[in-house]
Amino acid sequence: MRFVKRRYNKVLLNAFYAVAGSFLLFLLLNWILPLPDRIEYSTIITDDKGEVIHAFLTHDQQWRMKTELGEISPLLRKTIVEKEDKYFYYHLGINPFAVCRAFGRNILLHRRTSGASTITMQVARALEPKQRTYWSKIREMFRALQLEWKYSKTEILQIYLNVVPYGGNIQGVKSASILYFKKNPDHLSLAEITALSIIPNRPSSLVIGRNNDLIVQQRNKWLQRWAREKVFTEKEIADALAEPLTATRGTVPSLVPQLAQKLKKRGGPIVHSTVQLNTQLKLEKLIKDYSRTLALKNIRNAAVIVLDNQTHRVVSYVGSADFHDSADGGQVNGAAAIRQPGSTLKPLLYGLCIDEGLLTPKRMITDVPINYDGYAPENYDRRFNGYVTMEYALGHSLNIPAVKSLKALGKDRLIRKLTECDFRQVDRDRKKLGLSMILGGCGATLEELTGLYSIFANEGKYIRPRYAQDDSSGKEVKVLSPAATFMINETLSKVNRPDFPLNWESTVHLPKIAWKTGTSYGRRDAWSIGYNKRYTVGIWVGNFSGLGIPELSGANVATPLLFTVFNTIDYDDDASWFSKPRDCDVRMVCSETGLPPADFCTHLVTDYFIPLVSTAKKCDNREEVFVSADEKMAYCRICLPPAGYKKKWYTVIPPEMKEYYDANHITYQSIPPHNPMCERVFREGAPVVTSPANGSEYLINRKDPEPLLLRCRVSNDVSKVFWYINDKFYKSGEAGSREFFVPDEGPVKISCTDDKGRNRNVWIRVRYVNL
Template structure:
């Protein structure tokens, strides 16, 4: 009641007081410090990986609430011994400072507390007048109401100047001692506690003796107050003063730039494994030093943890020159894929029930219009297992498999993988889609391999269940945990068995690049890996996966220049295996038996065995493999006792006729297959005294179908010959060759015929001695 009466009697004073209190309550800005800060990234273990200088040219790390105890003690003992007991200002210190300044006739001593210094720092160190001091004092008391003493210490530590363009304790620790502030010794903490007192007068590299004396004086004070013992003191004063500033670590520069685009000026904890990142940097540098001698200047590497989908290593480019675009982050840039997409085709065909791992696929000269795919060694095997075609990265079988599977169907699978650079329709890429006709990037490809590996892991670990968000994006932010979605009985893209069988096909470590050039890698680790080389030797790829890790490598030139020797198995694969050597050894994937069935397989053809297959074996295949066709290459034939001739009852007694299962390939496949398989036995011909059909089969080796052919000219300016080739199942057959209706000649044993056609369309006809006939249309252009 007395208060109410006082207010009524002294309205003006009350209003003035209320206004004063409101002003006092709001006199302190909500944000004390608004200057730009550096973007800082650390490893998953809080080790500094790199930082970018702030926009205003200062090394000013983002605000840090964690101030090391050593530095806190040194700071308080040097700057404000009564920090924890005053309300924001120290009357005794102010009185002593005023007395000394009046006596000197100028400002010689400040008497400011740490809280007042925080206010002065937030106001850009305005001139040290008595009026300004009064404002600092008022704001300091207001700050004491708003923030705790510990918070005020963090304000000071994050914003105090430490000489040059270094602001804040964290930046100073790295610039002057090349370590985190939490790892500072007593001597180092004492040195840094001194610097803000006169940052422009005393800092490492300048006035060394004066700085040394001040540091030792502070250490002596710590000894006197029993903060440190005598041994610590003696050892501390022996430590040298830093002579110059260190460079801020730049361990993963391209990731730092990526983070800066998304979280500029922030302190970001990443998923990077610093030790592995450093080791990978060294590996990349060593290989770059060799490759650059051949004009190959750019390398990118990505390492993912399969289980967490976290990025463990991020090398966006090699330590090359500015001229060679060292600052370009190639990990996310689209590049020609080469053969690196082949495993996806293999897995898709397994998943769709159109392939078994050991099923024979054609490897013969092939034309699709003007497109003529070739293997790397320009040779043919006639027929190879799908598994071997993948492990040897044969182009011709891949294109024929893609043609049979369906371009649109394969394109649909790739779209499900969310390869963001695959933006055109299937017809745009054509049959080159699996050989490098499309573009993708290292990020998306590694993501896909990791998702496939994780699919098998999750299937085995979760009672044969899939996760709905299995094919998700990896992350390099530590706070972001990947959500794999809900469990599901349904596959997401590929079933676990198809992926497992694909990895089984890729884990062979002895991999030929060509017959005369074998590359051998340590087989102690089971790794499913694939290389790729783009047309013109512009891009070299190697991606490998274990149960726990995916490593991806790209090598080439950022400007797209091709170089001889820029081949995946020769350049990218060695880096891949050097990195895997640094990773912990992983167990191999568990067999997803719930998605597999054990069936009889024809040993020679790899197809599902029929009753007449002579050699069979039991093999686990994907469940969808039960839909594949039965073996088409075995037939029952009647032969004589020697098995040298086919016979029938017109020429041989029934008791002398043997019925035998015979492995027979079509003529075109057989022609090349028997060169690589010396134990292959061609189907015997009918004995001459036998009556009945004795039909022989033949087929064009070149060209294999209607083709448009461009005949180049030789060095004399004359047009080269067109060499026609035909395979016949009867080695003794005589062939008769015709161009349109014109007879050209005959061949025996080696069925090749050279013609010199002019520009135009021709129908070439070949007839054997029994009257069998084949035709082929060829369009000749210059």
Template sequence: MAQSKGVFSKRFWLKSLKRLLIVVLLCFISFWVLDKLFPLPIDDFEQRNFAQLVVDSEGKPLRAFPDSQGVWRYPVTLDDVSPLYIEALVNYEDRYFYQHPGVNPFALMRAAAQAIYHGEIVSGGSTLTMQVARILEPHEKTIGGKLHQMFRALQLEWHYSKDDILTYYLNYAPFGGTIEGVEAASFTYLGKSSKDITASEAAMLAVLPQAPSWNRPDLYPERAKVQRNKLLERLAEFEVWSVDLIDEIKQEDVWAEYNTQPVLAPLLSRELMTRYPDQRLIKTAIDRNLQTELELSVSDYIRDKEDGLSAAVIVMDNATSMPLAYIGSADFANPDRAGYVDMTKATRSPGSTLKPFIYGLALDKGLIHSESLLFDVPQSFEGYKPKNFSEHFNGAVSVSQALGRSLNMPAVQVLNEVTPEYFYTQLTNAGLKLSLPQSASPNLSLALGGGGATLQQLVGTFSAVGNGGEATELRLHNEQPQKKLPLLSQQASWIVQDILRQIPLNNHLRNQYLQPSRQIAYKTGTSYGSRDAWVLASNQKVTIGVWVGMPDGSFSINNSGRTTAVPLLERILKTMPNDWLKPIERPAKVTMADICWPLGTLASLQSDENCHKKRSAYLIDDTAPATFSDPLSSDWHNGLVKVQLDAATGKRVNNQCFDGSVDIKEVALWPKSLEPWIAKPFRSDSLLPEYAESCQVNVSSNKLRIVGLDPEAVIYAEPQKQKLPEVQLRAEGISGEPYWFLNGRLLESQLESEHQIALKDLTRGRYEVIVVDETGAFSELNFSVEH
């Protein structure tokens, strides 16, 4: 009997096990069939929209663009979130998350028992996987809805890993209103990334999705604190966090504020969002503190300026070619200043900002050195007659003076030697293709802004000044390849930057910004009609570009690189750390030596008699090129003129008037073009020996002179009249077109004819009038005015 009973028991258990296996198999087959018939919305799970987020160098949002439903949701991975939050979340919501298959039957039974005991639902028994299922497919709170949720949870566990499911929760958990995901919630309420939150903040965020509106920490901090402390008690019960840490957190109040969506570097963010519409997280190199400070500074600076005026600023890191600060307009929220227009991309005339590269290329071609003698005088280059911004001419100037003072005529003179075609080609090869009028070819106007460029392009090109001669293209995004494009040699770029960094930013406080820790090379520019004011600055660390003007390209009052752009650069430099503004070490192949004017070559190779003015110059490879040829003297070669002297008297003779014994002497003469501007001892009449009596040439009848007023005359107002009379002057002996100057300023509006001028509204003082013709002949007249 006992044996029969044992056999029956064995058969019973085998039969029961078989039935169980059949049930399990049927359940599995049913699940498999249902999974095929009702698949997970895979696309929704893997590709649901995120807000497009542009972040700074530390990963903090600069600007966010919501998804198609207006939801703010920032993408994160498990590694992007603080482990404290993961611990708090899992132990509060689903302690056995990593053990169950998506549904926890024990949690469901507990929830059912609690509901029966309390007469109401106390807990839902949902796992994190079930919560993800509800987020994926919202349902009504019914038994059918719960069963559907459980089925989806099992599907999720079947198709995805635990980490995938948890990552989905981190990105899509509801935190109230249009805020979804822990990263968006952390930035919204705490102003920082979820990877940087404290234990107290992690606990607060972990409980928030249970009732986000009711426990909103910025509005109801006490409610949020109660819920946070409930979580802390559970963590203490499960011994997840130490008792000391939990006690310390409980003493803390909940503090949060609702941060409106970030709007830093808004125009850069908009540009990147447009360029990369499918990229959810876009990283930049923006320095958040610098960007914030400069946005406020630019907005404050422009506030009291002319109506409609705007400004744009880029601070680029030379090492990465990426912007550390990017301000596309002066005030993004101000429509009166067209704040929505990104002026860093606007093509405008660059004014004089490209002059450094004219001189740099000339240095590399061996045409000049840093102190070469240039001609700041009226010249015509096949009909092109530029003049300086001040309408003054300065005569003899050095390369360093011409570049430092941004004189126009010397720049055009050097570009004429370099050739516009070569200049344009080198800039193009370095990434700057100037926009030229249709069918136009490169010409000498390029020296003064004849072409178009954007601030982004100019910053990339100007970085060659501080970057050893290598230009670059501004990279807005780290996925853009970095380009280093040769423009100048290291030696030429150093000489150019050394000249430019000597220029004081503030003319009244010369040394304020030239301390060794704050040195930077800069160049201003102003386009025709004061439409665009520029300043570009560069050293080894950064390149800075500033533009000020009207967004619509209209005329602006008193807008120039010096008056409006440089003061803004001064503000920018005040924000820079000292180690960003260090001088650049001089290359070994740049040496210093004495040269002499007017010849321009090494003083050691010249006689003392021919060395009229000695200057210390920077040379490349110890080479000192000679002064350019004089356009008014075809026989002037390197400044040396050979003259014949009577061997007996030492006076000047020639073959037509003398047949005796002669000596040959080389005399260094200044270019004839410069004679009206140089001191009398340096003029050819003073330097060349006197002619012998038999060889004197009568030139008095053809000599250029000014008539209408005696030399050194004093003019007084007529009795009982407050106003001085007009001074009428006329030039005689003119050859070609004359140029009239009053105290160095070119006169055009007061010309009554080519040979006559009327001086009006003179005030008390001393005046110098000079007239120069196309052959270089000139006459000067000095007079005074008294009241």
């Protein structure tokens, strides 16, 4: 008995050592020979509902689309397991009974009559293809053990469904499902799954679309076998047997091509975009048709982005009018191209000025010629309007008030806000940008501008647009206050503007929107960006070649398309408009200045303002002046005579407005000349020299020198000015008159003194050249 017991214990111990040794050997080999399980999948792009809308070949030119776990339906799982390996969930990658059976049959019949490959072993073979030998089979078994050690059964089944061959360059059930049946794997029927399951055994002879009758014959054999084994119900089998097979190999969807290229750079086998396919297809057709009408004017392309303001998802992305139009650069992504933004940055500028207390909608700005160190902007129509309100300047997209507002705000503040809103080119060029950036002298994309305008629908907060459903940057930046945002919304939603489309049909059933247009220098780019509570829509129209077209403008070309897009995506929507926020209030202001009224103000209007932020300075456009009885002479308190004078109110006219009135022959009441006998020295209100520009260098033709213009702006109380060149008296003239002189070469000092002794100096440099 003891002998038997000792022998039994020894056998157990040897068995334990054998198992332990085998396990340690497996771990060693697993470390030495790692599993080659890195699989390159085709990048696929889906819409917001998970349907494939674009896919890319792998580097080895295979369609190998990854099937996600959620796409492996219970029916697909059950059918594949029953067909390929019914004991899949009960073995460790190798089915020993199947191995013994196959080995015995092969020995007895001297040929291979049946295989013993499990699903796991088939995965191993697909990951590391080898010639079918006994040594390859042993290696395959080892790899199967590695797979079982590393992955769960569900994951192994998923890998199998991703690498199983279906003939040609099609691998994986998802690729086959989309190419043959135009649907995702979780939508396949029992008949379709069974048909696909038999192809990997004979992928070269069972080709869907070429051998459908043979495939149906083999499919039905398996269905009848499962009927006998009661794997599926009688009704399921009957429906599958009756289902015809009419499938042929189709093409992989190639929709939203520019966005697909953009999302592919994110990496990963599957990118779930935020695109709403129905909306996308409607807009693609609309834009293609619209571009055809513009082709007669030699305007050949357009790009559109639609952003959902609640979810911040991009629901439509059209990069060009026709991606397949190679003649006009259809494959260029116009939505991501860096271009001049024209006047589209003005709403942000005025919003920032409101938050700084510099402006309110009714605040007056002078729209007259200006010159900042040689930079002299002009309006779109090359005209000047004198006094204009901020809302008029924005609604009519006047350039000069915008440049003056940027000068007052400071360009660095605008650049900082644009950088916070992901304007990459602005950030790169921040040191080179000047005042011209507000008129389009910088680089921006349609993506950036559409994201920027969404702040007006989100109480001044910038939330980075989402192009993929898993975007989780979460970037949120407060750009403007809700009050400033509301004031801009009220201004941009007015329809009595020059950029309102003349085609009334485009406004039928149009939801209420706010919008802003822009046209770049040289008429190369036309912009129109609009928004309401639901959507922000960005439009670019032009030529990818950069060709300027005289008829190209945001108002005439881009805005009609904007209105049509809104009619398509938000037809006849009567949703509520933006309401006045708590930090915004209403007050009465002087209609002539937009400032809180003084005692002398008689014409008042209502205006929005931000309490404790907007200026509380009262209107100061009237000045009480002591004048002689005949109103031909003015006195100050120093030279005021004991009698023979009276008080009179005069409108304060800045020098730039006085020059504008004189140039346009607009009458105004001037303050009489000051008492010439007065010895008071005036310090404020010195002349402003507008020509020549301070700090500039002038090149003059040595053979035919042209004189330089001397010109200045003076206050309303000045009637005469005196010019000095290099501290030597040159000439005197009436206020507003033009004088000319030929300077010497080198540095030149120019001085202008008015009849009250106030002086202004400028310096220029002159070089004579042979032209």
